[in-house]
Amino acid sequence: MNDTVFFVDHSAVRLASASWNWSFPGGNPSSSNLENPVVVYNQAGNYDVTLTVTDAFGTSSQTINNFITYIDTTSIITNSNNYQEGFDTNIFPPQAWQLPSSSFSWGTMIVDTGINCYPNKVTYVDHYNISQRGDEAYLISNKVKLGSGSTAVNYLTYDYAYSGFSAAHNDGFRIDISTDCGASWDSIYGAFGADLQTTGYVTSQWQPTCDSWKTDSINLTNLGYNNDTIMVRFVSINDYGNLFYMDNVNIKGENILSNIFLSGEENLHIFPNPNNGKFSIQTKINNLNYSILNSLGKKIQSGKIPLEKSEIKTTDLESGVYLIIFNNTKKTFTRKLVIN
Numbered sequence: 044m045n046d047t048v049f050f051v052d053h054s055a056v057r058l059a060s061a062s063w064n065w066s067f068p069g070g071n072p073s074s075s076n077l078e079n080p081v082v083v084y085n086q087a088g089n090y091d092v093t094l095t096v097t098d099a100f101g102t103s104s105q106t107i108n109n110f111i112t113y114i115d116t117t118s119i120i121t122n123s124n125n126y127q128e129g130f131d132t133n134i135f136p137p138q139a140w141q142l143p144s145s146s147f148s149w150g151t152m153i154v155d156t157g158i159n160c161y162p163n164k165v166t167y168v169d170h171y172n173i174s175q176r177g178d179e180a181y182l183i184s185n186k187v188k189l190g191s192g193s194t195a196v197n198y199l200t201y202d203y204a205y206s207g208f209s210a211a212h213n214d215g216f217r218i219d220i221s222t223d224c225g226a227s228w229d230s231i232y233g234a235f236g237a238d239l240q241t242t243g244y245v246t247s248q249w250q251p252t253c254d255s256w257k258t259d260s261i262n263l264t265n266l267g268y269n270n271d272t273i274m275v276r277f278v279s280i281n282d283y284g285n286l287f288y289m290d291n292v293n294i295k296g297e298n299i300l301s302n303i304f305l306s307g308e309e310n311l312h313i314f315p316n317p318n319n320g321k322f323s324i325q326t327k328i329n330n331l332n333y334s335i336l337n338s339l340g341k342k343i344q345s346g347k348i349p350l351e352k353s354e355i356k357t358t359d360l361e362s363g364v365y366l367i368i369f370n371n372t373k374k375t376f377t378r379k380l381v382i383n
């Protein structure tokens with residue numbers, strides 16, 4: 044999730060004698076003597092750029108503050124910050140969502156009765172007029188960083204409505220999750236035909252009524268998603284039945300230990316990992332405490348990490364996967380610990 048910037052020098056210099064001295068605080072590289080350097084920024088933020096050019100006639104320097112603005116579209120779930128998409132704007136798919144091309148597609152419309160019984164803009168798939176039986180249409184969310192910690196619970200909720208046409212036309216709906224930016228997907232939910240219906244069969248083009256909307260809630264943490272950056276793929280499967288409607292995709296977290304993620308996390312190393320119960324922690328973060336939790340969230344061991352490198356001996360830990368929670372007054376983050 045890096046952002047690469049190509050810089051081009053437009054200074055009025057005498058090339059034969061010119062030299063360039065770029066400064067890119069926060070970038071990689073952070074400085075360059077090339078005329079047209081390439082710089083990678085790996086965290087969202089605003090960055091200054093300074094260019095000093097020198098030729099036979101002297102030296103000139105210019106700094107432009109906040110010249111680079113890198114906006115990461117990852118939504119971060121905390122106790123107070125949920126993710127919500129109501130499909131209510133004129134932009135579809137929503138910003139940073141994806142709508143891969145297929146034989147039919149998700150769209151938006153304003154229905155007379157949304158889940159609140161008032162007109163509402165929703166996303167839908169038209170299985171009534173389109174016959175591409177067996178084909179799938181994808182609607183993929185932006186990246187969402189789930190809450191972390193042993194007591195965190197992350198939920199996906201969404202509203203949907205579907206009548207179906209008849210028992211011979213079983214349109215389907217599936218939800219897939221990716222934790223690797225869309226490279227691979229795992230299905231967490233799927234239903235077809237009668238199992239998907241929120242009201243009885245309708246043999247004409249159907250619009251939802253007030254009482255035909257339902258809300259589903261999926262506990263992502265129970266499915267093993269905790270502290271992951273996920274994308275959610277809503278899959279509609281055509282069987283020439285009737286329209287499927289969806290609204291109000293929400294991802295929310297509860298009991299999340301920390302609102303601060305990542306910062307400094309890269310400066311901590313556990314090695315070896317996996318290990319036999321004896322391992323070292325190397326860090327430049329001051330005054331860290333640690334707690335080792337088992338898979339049930341029970342604290343097994345805790346202590347301080349007083350030095351930049353500390354050896355930790357665990358006692359009587361069975362083989363398995365544990366969580367280590369690190370925290371000081373400024374931050375909390377977790378790592379997996381594998382005991383062989």
Ligand SMILES: [Ca+2]
Binds near residue numbers: 131163164165291
């Ligand atoms: Ca809506």
